[in-house]
Amino acid sequence: MAGASSPPPTPKSPKLQPPLLERAKGPSGLDKIVLRDPRGFTAEVRLYGGQVTSWKNEQGDELLFVSSKAVFKSPGAIRGGIPICFPQFGTHGNLEKHGFARNRLWLVDDNPPPLPVNSGIKTYADLILKPSEEDLKIWPHRFEFRLRVALGPKGDLFLTSRIRNTNTDGKPFSFTFAYHTYFSVSDISTY
Numbered sequence: 111m112a113g114a115s116s117p118p119p120t121p122k123s124p125k126l127q128p129p130l131l132e133r134a135k136g137p138s139g140l141d142k143i144v145l146r147d148p149r150g151f152t153a154e155v156r157l158y159g160g161q162v163t164s165w166k167n168e169q170g171d172e173l174l175f176v177s178s179k180a181v182f183k184s185p186g187a188i189r190g191g192i193p194i195c196f197p198q199f200g201t202h203g204n205l206e207k208h209g210f211a212r213n214r215l216w217l218v219d220d221n222p223p224p225l226p227v228n229s230g231i232k233t234y235a236d237l238i239l240k241p242s243e244e245d246l247k248i249w250p251h252r253f254e255f256r257l258r259v260a261l262g263p264k265g266d267l268f269l270t271s272r273i274r275n276t277n278t279d280g281k282p283f284s285f286t287f288a289y290h291t292y293f294s295v296s297d298i299s300t301y
């Protein structure tokens with residue numbers, strides 16, 4: 111029809127090539143996603159905790175620390191990598207230390223709302239955490255926590271967190287949050 115204009119296309123994130131993203135099993139049989147960048151960097155994110163537990167450069171050097179005694183199953187938290195402290199950091203509230211997100215099973219987010227496209231990012235994975243009915247008993251706020259883990263063009267690791275209030279009554283809530291990074295160091299005595 112003359113004069114009609116169609117809406118601009120919604121920007122789409124680049125589609126992942128299957129070899130770059132792989133679902134795999136961790137030491138305790140838990141699902142993890144392995145991200146492989148064509149340039150040789152890799153990262154692993156576990157559904158348990160939405161926790162990044164490995165980040166390697168193109169030489170295969172591990173950049174994160176994970177304790178050899180780490181336990182990868184409920185109800186504990188994985189000691190190492192990048193635990194996500196939410197909805198409480200440390201003991202700043204009445205919840206268990208560092209909140210419960212780090213010891214919940216996250217899901218793969220198959221349909222995340224778009225994020226600004228960074229053309230240098232070829233590999234990323236999206237996870238989502240929503241509270242269970244049990245969680246709502248200890249923290250009565252409905253939310254969607256979306257996490258994108260991405261490898262950038264120089265091997266940088268990008269974590270993008272989006273937390274949405276889905277309370278049906280629109281009631282606001284506050285929270286504290288941290289990426290509790292455990293970086294690998296060659297000699298702790300020099301730090």
Ligand SMILES: O=P(O)(O)OC[C@H]1O[C@@H](O)[C@H](O)[C@@H](O)[C@@H]1O
Pocket residue numbers: 187189200207208
């Ligand atoms: O021992 P958690 O509960 O995994 O917490 C990890 C660390 O969290 C930090 O905030 C504390 O200062 C450390 O003492 C603690 O080791």
